[in-house]
Amino acid sequence: MTVERAEGLHLLREMLRIRRFEERCVELYSATEIRGFLHLYIGEEAVAVGVMGALAPEDAVVATYRDHGHALARGVPAEAIMAEMLGKVEGTSRGRGGSMHLFDRSSRFYGGNAIVGGGIPLAAGLALADAMQGRRQVTACFFGEGAVAEGEFHETMNLAALWHLPVLFCCENNLYAMGTALARSEAVTDLAMRATGYGVPAWPVDGMDVLAVADAARRAVVQVRDGGGPVFLELRTYRFRAHSMYDPERYRSKDEVELWRRRDPIALLTERLRADGALGDDDLAAMEDEVAAELDAAVAGARAGTLEPVEDLTRFVTSEVTT
Amino acid sequence: MTVERAEGLHLLREMLRIRRFEERCVELYSATEIRGFLHLYIGEEAVAVGVMGALAPEDAVVATYRDHGHALARGVPAEAIMAEMLGKVEGTSRGRGGSMHLFDRSSRFYGGNAIVGGGIPLAAGLALADAMQGRRQVTACFFGEGAVAEGEFHETMNLAALWHLPVLFCCENNLYAMGTALARSEAVTDLAMRATGYGVPAWPVDGMDVLAVADAARRAVVQVRDGGGPVFLELRTYRFRAHSMYDPERYRSKDEVELWRRRDPIALLTERLRADGALGDDDLAAMEDEVAAELDAAVAGARAGTLEPVEDLTRFVTSEVTT
Amino acid sequence: MTTTYREAVRAALRDALTRDDRVFLMGEDVGRYGGCFAVSLGLLEEFGPDRVRDAPLSESAFVGAGIGAALGGMRPIVEVMTVNFSLLALDQIVNNAATLLHMSGGQFNVPLVVRMTTGAGRQLAAQHSHSFEGWYAHVPGIRVVAPATLEDARGMLWTALCDPDPVLVFEHGSLYNIEGELADDAGAVDIDRAAVRRPGRDLTVVAYGGTLGKALAAADQLTADGIDAEVVDLRTLRPLDTATIVGSVTRTHRAVVVDEGWRTGSLAAEVSARITEEAFYDLDAPVGRVCSAEVPMPYARHLEEAALPQVADIVAAAKELGG
Amino acid sequence: MTTTYREAVRAALRDALTRDDRVFLMGEDVGRYGGCFAVSLGLLEEFGPDRVRDAPLSESAFVGAGIGAALGGMRPIVEVMTVNFSLLALDQIVNNAATLLHMSGGQFNVPLVVRMTTGAGRQLAAQHSHSFEGWYAHVPGIRVVAPATLEDARGMLWTALCDPDPVLVFEHGSLYNIEGELADDAGAVDIDRAAVRRPGRDLTVVAYGGTLGKALAAADQLTADGIDAEVVDLRTLRPLDTATIVGSVTRTHRAVVVDEGWRTGSLAAEVSARITEEAFYDLDAPVGRVCSAEVPMPYARHLEEAALPQVADIVAAAKELGG
Numbered sequence A, B: 001m002t003v004e005r006a007e008g009l010h011l012l013r014e015m016l017r018i019r020r021f022e023e024r025c026v027e028l029y030s031a032t033e034i035r036g037f038l039h040l041y042i043g044e045e046a047v048a049v050g051v052m053g054a055l056a057p058e059d060a061v062v063a064t065y066r067d068h069g070h071a072l073a074r075g076v077p078a079e080a081i082m083a084e085m086l087g088k089v090e091g092t093s094r095g096r097g098g099s100m101h102l103f104d105r106s107s108r109f110y111g112g113n114a115i116v117g118g119g120i121p122l123a124a125g126l127a128l129a130d131a132m133q134g135r136r137q138v139t140a141c142f143f144g145e146g147a148v149a150e151g152e153f154h155e156t157m158n159l160a161a162l163w164h165l166p167v168l169f170c171c172e173n174n175l176y177a178m179g180t181a182l183a184r185s186e187a188v189t190d191l192a193m194r195a196t197g198y199g200v201p202a203w204p205v206d207g208m209d210v211l212a213v214a215d216a217a218r219r220a221v222v223q224v225r226d227g228g229g230p231v232f233l234e235l236r237t238y239r240f241r242a243h244s245m246y247d248p249e250r251y252r253s254k255d256e257v258e259l260w261r262r263r264d265p266i267a268l269l270t271e272r273l274r275a276d277g278a279l280g281d282d283d284l285a286a287m288e289d290e291v292a293a294e295l296d297a298a299v300a301g302a303r304a305g306t307l308e309p310v311e312d313l314t315r316f317v318t319s320e321v322t323t
Numbered sequence C, D: 001m002t003t004t005y006r007e008a009v010r011a012a013l014r015d016a017l018t019r020d021d022r023v024f025l026m027g028e029d030v031g032r033y034g035g036c037f038a039v040s041l042g043l044l045e046e047f048g049p050d051r052v053r054d055a056p057l058s059e060s061a062f063v064g065a066g067i068g069a070a071l072g073g074m075r076p077i078v079e080v081m082t083v084n085f086s087l088l089a090l091d092q093i094v095n096n097a098a099t100l101l102h103m104s105g106g107q108f109n110v111p112l113v114v115r116m117t118t119g120a121g122r123q124l125a126a127q128h129s130h131s132f133e134g135w136y137a138h139v140p141g142i143r144v145v146a147p148a149t150l151e152d153a154r155g156m157l158w159t160a161l162c163d164p165d166p167v168l169v170f171e172h173g174s175l176y177n178i179e180g181e182l183a184d185d186a187g188a189v190d191i192d193r194a195a196v197r198r199p200g201r202d203l204t205v206v207a208y209g210g211t212l213g214k215a216l217a218a219a220d221q222l223t224a225d226g227i228d229a230e231v232v233d234l235r236t237l238r239p240l241d242t243a244t245i246v247g248s249v250t251r252t253h254r255a256v257v258v259d260e261g262w263r264t265g266s267l268a269a270e271v272s273a274r275i276t277e278e279a280f281y282d283l284d285a286p287v288g289r290v291c292s293a294e295v296p297m298p299y300a301r302h303l304e305e306a307a308l309p310q311v312a313d314i315v316a317a318a319k320e321l322g323g
Ligand SMILES: Cc1ncc(C[n+]2csc(CCOP(=O)(O)OP(=O)(O)O)c2C)c(N)n1
Pocket: A066, A114, A115, A116, A117, A143, A144, A145, A146, A147, A148, A172, A174, A176, A177, A178, A243, D028, D057, D081, D085, D088
């Protein structure tokens, strides 16, 4: 498939933003500026970047606790995300959600859910609301392959298929749920095949090739938006780092990780663009500089943010204005 | 397939026992001797009778709230079941369970579960215990087609397939979950096909033909007992009466019910045995008399039963002896 | 006009569906079957299958879909047949409905109404007789109401729909058939305040939902003993209207709290603790509790009656406080 | 020897797996990952994948399978990573584990142990910081324990496994790293009685699990104000050892109950109500409660600290009671 230069550079920049953002998070976590659980998206950038590119601004997104990449690719400002992780009022959730609970009304980003499978029924409901109100909108729902074992996945797949709901199910198959390999969690590991069992069109995608993801997502979104009912994408990817910040990684071999690192989505696209002559050394350096500048500003801005007054502890338990 | 006379008569008698038992229940319910919810098995007799015949005494059974047929076919005395519904100490559960919660330790009958899908995980656990203790036993788990939409069904199907557990899943597809037709509950209505999606061998069976059920169950049980892992049987049947004692039946047409009544499992087998010259009018009359006598005694015995003293209200909340 | 509690709820549903086309009713058998307790009978014919939506047996998916639909601009009324089954959807209610507003720093409120039947008294045994509304009343972010009168059955729903946050409505199964007079122009009522249903000088009896009638009957009997009891109907279980409760107790100096939940950890414990915290020096005797015995509900009628709070128990508890 | 709470739990698991081959550990990531809190690290290597069994992300299936395995003669220890996720298995625990013995009229007991982490304090936000052990303590048919010391972490498990009925063990996440001395021959301890961890004359502070340490610290601080506080560790949340609690309060005449759950409907409410019911005339002041603020747990450290019961809050509550 041919890649238009502008699009190629855009995809590369977006993946780079996520990669570098996550690396900043590691630093801030080690410096104990970020606390709690921190799940990095390093290695999986092509998935969020490829899918988000296919969505329209009025579409909706539901993500998991591993949500920095989704938020960034959806256009949530890096500074707001960073401020959230520093627990600041300027954060996406005023510092009340943290890394696992990023939300953004303006881009219809519905979080940031830390219960495995917990966000999936929400996506069906968002799609139901669109369908009942005659809006030609798509709800993209991200979840890991581990969630496929949850009852909430099953119930929602059936409901979405039964009611023909405009949901794009994006299964991020990174082969592990914490330390549990797919084969120890699913009797049938061909997840796209599993999805078709619900009568939902499904196909596997190379989740390390952002162009393949973008292409598959575009086709899927068209089908969903045109009233074709839900579509399921199995995005085959890999997490290069620990499940959360620290984990012994006794469940997979260094060789396996090494093998996958050779298919680093950013390296793959870089090669590709170089080969096409669409990317030169200085282009890349410039891009890195822009991203670094953006993240420097994001971290500085986040640090300069303010803390919610303790007197406001119980705000947002119930709504302050009637809608 | 040829039917051995003795077996044919046995199957007929067992189905007749259930049919007549349920008819007695209707009388006693109208007389308010039986209270609470009462779900009748009339029309579905071939399923329980056919499957139970394939099980060994040391096997285990998990049923639903529509459990009279399963209990009778498993050999639980009619009097104990009747006494349970009259709330007597002599009942299968000392009158504490009622119609929906029949239990019998001696035949490894684990109830009688009134949460749709709630018994399914138990069956996997019973099978796991057999497997871990090296017992070549089978656990038969009955549930309605409505339960297929529940998360507990999905999670357990995967677990049983993944761990290769000796469970015989018996899906009683009577086409309705209360008033909800299968097509309004499942996007894919071919349930046997759905089961194969979990890597579980599955096949549909004519649930109105007790010989077909018995044959399918025999083959399935052999496979499960020999370590072949779980098997799923979709038993296509129909409930001739309301979901529970009373229901408006606004969800299905009289014609549809009439059509299915023409495939009454008892009538079908009777014809068959007559045709084979294995059953004469007086054989049938004699059988009816024996069943009537058994049920007269059961009702009389149940009525003569005793009520648990109110002082014992909180017994059996925790065990009285350490096991 | 003379009407029943069931008809009052139905009138409220019809009214809501008529007034606001964002409102829809979703749940198991709410449509073709007419509702398992015949509450929504006729609404499918009137409003169509889109707005009176039969759901598969997937409690967590359709409750979660209700949350998502609320996020998407609809005003869903989700019916969970009974509180017993709501345990299967508890994750969605607790981890999503109740927390999304806060986790999103105030961005996403969830205008959802969930109706469910609660309580015992119809010999439905251990899996169909729970009273878990006290558990829901523990959760910040949701409002919990329990209509005990025709006026509240008719009027609470619309107010709940106008609430920007999730509201759970608990209808006690024994109330549907109660009959009485309801003003033709009966409409929305507040869902904030408890109500004094019977003024009295000597003792405060606090009750709600299914036990209000028993509390009033007990109050009548107590007059024979020269005890003039005041009966307070909680109406809203969260947030509790402590002012009305404490106001009454500071006048009467004695209180008995009636609750169909198991005694330990009951809502009655919370009411008792609050009364002691806020009116300790006004109390002439310790706050009494009349709750259910700590036993899974037995089927047998005499045992179920013994397990549930009865008028005689309330009378006895009241006399024990002396005065 | 010096050891940690984590090591004490691991020693208890190893001991149980060694002593009784019916015992096995089942849950998410208990094996290859070594347990999400490293509690079961090394046990897979020692006892093999059959007895240290990694389960898919199917909380309701593997908890239900644990119940079934217990029925089948095994002694399962099921680990649910955290109480937050246990909501997905609540139906199995409440409707099966807790009720089967009673529903079967005493025929089927469930010798199951379920371990889970509970509590907040690590900035894990609204979906990972619940304390629902109070809910479980509401349910007849199960025993609930909360080891707060090294001795109890080491000794409660074996006693729980000897119990013929279900026992839930709640380990507060903040305890795993506490270090201290444990006798080399430390073994089984009772799971019936509360313990006076610090004798005192002026006031009783009731706490358990994660709040015991704070209660003891508060007691130390109170000496400075000349208040000699007695600290009672509940240890077993169901059944509550009312005798020990009330015995203490009748001596001290004042009580403060500490509980990390939300205040409304907390276990502290039950303890408060019982003290008032049984020691009203011995009380010099109303029973105080120190619980969590009624807000989904915020991520930001200063807000989380403000939401949780702290030593200073206990000290303040104690002083408020005067004396
Ligand atoms: C219901 C539930 N169970 C367990 C957990 C703990 N947990 C958090 S992430 C995770 C692994 C999920 O794996 P997967 O769905 O593949 O997503 P990934 O982390 O690989 O992106 C687990 C078990 C949880 N958050 N929710």
